Amino acid sequence: MSITKLLGIKYPIFQGAMAQIALDPLVSAVSNAGGLGIIGSGGMSADRLREEIRKVRSNTDKPFAVNLMLMMHNIPELVQVIVEEGVKIVTTGAGTPAPYMQTFKENGIKVIPVIPSVKIAKKMEALGADAVVAEGTEAGGHVGETTTMALLPQVASAVSIPVIGAGGIADGRGIAAAFALGAQGVQVGTRFLATVECPTHENFKQAVIQADDTSTTVTGRSIGGPVRSIKNSMIAEYLKLENEHASREELEKISLGSLRRAVFEGDTDRGSVMAGQICGLCNEITTVEEMITGMFAEAQKVMENLGKLSIVE
Known part of the structure; x- marks a missing residue:
């Protein structure tokens, strides 16, 4: 069927x-x-x-x-x-x-x-x-x-x-x-x-529209929870700490509430704008x-x- x-x-x-x-x-x-x-x-x-x-x-x-x-x-x-x-x-x-x-x-x-x-x-x-x-x-x-x-x-x-x-x-x-x-x-x-x-906040939508095929990256691989998002200053800080083998607690301090910040407050710099690699077609x-x-x-x-x-x- x-x-x-x-x-x-x-x-x-x-x-x-x-x-x-x-x-x-x-x-x-x-x-x-x-x-x-x-x-x-x-x-x-x-x-x-x-x-x-x-x-x-x-x-x-x-x-x-x-x-x-x-x-x-x-x-x-x-x-x-x-x-x-x-x-x-x-x-x-x-x-x-x-x-x-x-x-x-x-x-x-x-x-x-x-x-x-x-x-x-x-x-x-x-x-x-x-x-x-x-x-x-x-x-x-x-x-x-x-x-x-x-x-x-x-x-x-x-x-x-x-x-x-x-x-x-x-x-x-x-x-x-x-x-x-x-x-x-x-x-x-x-x-x-x-x-x-x-x-979502209009800023979130615009972040997706303005993104291209190289705009996303994956964080959280080191702690077994990989997530793909659009790159921004929060993501850069997170990746830097991951490369320095930061603890789960340190990483969670940065990411806690980040999706809500992006979705509802429109903070696309310190929030998590989760989106896929196909952004460039959106x-x-x-x-x-x-x-x-x-x-x-x-x-x-x-x-x-x-x-x-x-x-x-």
């Missing part, structure tokens, strides 16, 4: 569950435009998640999902809210959903883990996942090591459940490429940052609907043109 039929969506596109950004204004807009809006529950209390779910449901009658960062301490409470509120799709990251799979299955909830490797993709399939999101290191935020180009075809060959490609996708060419590599859909984060409905602010329809119209043309192309003369 195709991912669109499985989830009841028009376009095979997931909106990345960006912490403190993937909230009702963006999520509802994505679902209303035919994609899968995903609430990012990272940092939320159970009551806060319940409130956000109800906001989204009041603004769209289309399918949407909740993402769970499984490293959080209050996951059991969040799972309970998801069940009580009747959410039918969950994506997961930063851990295994194994402890909650029975609950999800008993309540008819589709489970789609975000994975960085073939090994974990196989484990998630064996666990009963309905699909997986294979995310390459080009993505913004928390990342693995393998590029999308290398990861996606290997995962698609290794599992029989649908695979969603993520990392470095911001236009129709990226969508067509993901399908060529074996995906049934894509997950997009960075491109959604440059939309009218994205609830050069204008559009509505979510314009973005999604435009990307898939382009993808269709690319695939049609490829059908006319002879690779071997």
Whole structure:
């Protein structure tokens, strides 16, 4: 079964569950435009998640999902809210959903883990996942090591459940490429940052629009938590301390609250502007609907043109 039929969506596109950004204004807009809006529950209390779910449901009658960062301490409470509120799709990251799979299955909830490797993709399939999101290191935020180009075809060959490609996708060419590599859909984060409905400070959006292919870097590798962001003075200071083998506590002093500073206060110099390497293609602010329809119209043309192309003369 195709991912669109499985989830009841028009376009095979997931909106990345960006912490403190993937909230009702963006999520509802994505679902209303035919994609899968995903609430990012990272940092939320159970009551806060319940409130956000109800906001989204009041603004769209289309399918949407909740993402769970499984490293959080209050996951059991969040799972309970998801069940009580009747959410039918969950994506997961930063851990295994194994402890909650029975609950999800008993309540008819589709489970789609975000994975960085073939090994974990196989484990998630064996666990009963309905699909997986294979995310390459080009993505913004928390990342693995393998590029999308290398990861996606290997995962698609290794599992029989649908695979969603993520990392470095911001236009129709990226969508067509993901399908060529074996995906049934894509997950997009960075491109959604440059939309009218994205609830970030205008400075954050402008930082993404002004960035190019070399504007991002990864911090946190030394402490096992690599994160891709746009370079600024805070990131430079963090990397300097990492190179000097600073302790986790010293590094956390710099980064504590940095995402909130960037997202809500617009401090793009001392805040964390999490974004992917594909920033250079995000050069204008559009509505979510314009973005999604435009990307898939382009993808269709690319695939049609490829059908006319002879690779071997």
